[in-house]
Amino acid sequence: MILSDVSIKRPVFATMMMVTLVVLGVVSYGRLAIDEYPDITYPVVLTQTAYPGASPEVVMREVSKPIEEALNTVQGIREVTSTSLEGSSLVRLQMELGADVMAAQQEVSAKVARIRRQLPPTIEDPIVLRFDPNDRPIMSVALTSAERPLGELTNLADEVIATRFESVPGVGGVNVVGGATRQIQVQLDPARMRAYNVAPPEVMAALDRENREVPAGRVRRNGSERLVRVTGRIVDPARFADITVAVRNGAPVRIGDVATVVDGTAEQRSASYFGDAPAVSLDILKISGSNTVEVADRVRAIVGELEKSLPGDVKLSIIRDDSYRIRDSLDSVEHELILGAILCVVIIYFFLNSW
Numbered sequence: 449m450i451l452s453d454v455s456i457k458r459p460v461f462a463t464m465m466m467v468t469l470v471v472l473g474v475v476s477y478g479r480l481a482i483d484e485y486p487d488i489t490y491p492v493v494l495t496q497t498a499y500p501g502a503s504p505e506v507v508m509r510e511v512s513k514p515i516e517e518a519l520n521t522v523q524g525i526r527e528v529t530s531t532s533l534e535g536s537s538l539v540r541l542q543m544e545l546g547a548d549v550m551a552a553q554q555e556v557s558a559k560v561a562r563i564r565r566q567l568p569p570t571i572e573d574p575i576v577l578r579f580d581p582n583d584r585p586i587m588s589v590a591l592t593s594a595e596r597p598l599g600e601l602t603n604l605a606d607e608v609i610a611t612r613f614e615s616v617p618g619v620g621g622v623n624v625v626g627g628a629t630r631q632i633q634v635q636l637d638p639a640r641m642r643a644y645n646v647a648p649p650e651v652m653a654a655l656d657r658e659n660r661e662v663p664a665g666r667v668r669r670n671g672s673e674r675l676v677r678v679t680g681r682i683v684d685p686a687r688f689a690d691i692t693v694a695v696r697n698g699a700p701v702r703i704g705d706v707a708t709v710v711d712g713t714a715e716q717r718s719a720s721y722f723g724d725a726p727a728v729s730l731d732i733l734k735i736s737g738s739n740t741v742e743v744a745d746r747v748r749a750i751v752g753e754l755e756k757s758l759p760g761d762v763k764l765s766i767i768r769d770d771s772y773r774i775r776d777s778l779d780s781v782e783h784e785l786i787l788g789a790i791l792c793v794v795i796i797y798f799f800l801n802s803w
Contacts, residue, residue: 482741484774485581491526491543492579493553495519495560498572500535508532510568515539518559522552540579553578585623585731586740587747588768589613590722595761598726599713602627604762605728609754613732616750618743620735626720627728628713632685636707644701646693651703654693658682685711722765729767741778744771 455462495515499507512530516539519528524547531538543552557576564574591605602624610622634655636648659682667674682688689704703709720729734743751764758764 482739482774482778483582484740484770484777489549490579490581491545491547491549493541493543493549493556493576494579495537495539495541495556495574495576497537497539497567497574498535499537499568499570500572502535502568504532504534507535507537511537511571512539514563514566515560515574518563519556522555522559524548524552549578580736582736583733585768586734586770587732587744587766589730589732589747589751590720590765590767591728591730591762592722592725592765593759593762594725598628598728599630601728601762602629604758605730609764610730612750612754613730613747616743616746618734618738618746619732620738621733623731623733625718625729625731626716626726628716631712631714632688633710633712634688634703634707635710640706644694644696644706646701646706650693651707654691654703655688658691659688685709722767740774741771744769 512532527542529540613622688709692700
């Protein structure tokens with residue numbers, strides 16, 4: 449009754465309060481973060497481990513099972529499951545709803561670090577992270593060219609395009625997929641190695657010994673001190689053939705005598721195609737809590753700028769954009785809000801005969 453009495457006796461005050469609420473709502477609506485999923489903490493902790501070249505059975509026996517046994521004592525745990533694939537292991541911890549996921553993640557990291565020496569030495573360091581669907585890429589951009597090789601496109605994507613995208617406010621990272629990374633290959637010849645009595649470990653040791661930069665101490669002069677380094681990195685790939693592997697009968701045996709040095713690309717473990725043409729794909733990740741639609745708009749603007757500065761035969765194409773789906777959902781919500789407001793006014797007018 450108090451609200452109705454104030455509205456009747458002081459209509460100007462009631463009108464100003466209504467206008468204030470409307471303005472506050474409009475301003476707050478414009479500042480709302482827009483995302484596909486709510487910003488909540490999911491009670492799931494993941495441990496990812498890469499074991500290159502291992503079969504699923506070996507990954508399960510030597511990686512997944514020891515990690516599972518180590519994580520069984522984590523506080524607040526509800527379920528532990530693991531997936532072992534060729535060359536990779538994924539251990540998933542489902543926590544209780546009331547558990548502190550941040551503390552659980554730290555505990556999992558500590559337990560995995562404690563058993564690291566028990567795991568195979570050739571695995572990559574395990575990665576412990578919390579599950580969050582907002583961490584997936586929000587956009588994918590394809591880089592194609594009808595004239596340039598895939599290796600050159602990969603260098604362009606890594607050194608120019610990815611760097612430009614990472615400078616956009618709200619972008620958390622860029623993943624390059626389907627590229628061909630440059631790799632200097634030393635292709636051993638078994639027949640020539642037998643003839644010179646040279647084993648592969650000798651070649652590996654020679655490459656490691658002759659292709660490195662090492663600190664050489666300090667030099668003090670006139671009250672100043674400088675660090676000294678021995679720069680031994682080989683710049684010209686052809687120079688790898690001149691590295692001495694061993695000495696046989698008083699003569700040096702070089703890598704060029706037992707192998708062929710090729711300036712090529714690493715074996716591709718992923719591929720990306722735009723239509724029927726090979727391409728390099730760049731997946732855009734956003735910072736947690738940032739506005740997906742605003743980040744997508746900024747990336748689109750950068751794509752337009754890059755297209756003007758890139759060579760004419762290089763094309764940038766947006767192949768996936770999650771902001772479209774979010775925009776459609778937002779448009780649907782706005783439509784329902786406007787329709788609900790209109791129906792409310794109409795019902796009050798016709799049934800109560802009063803505004």
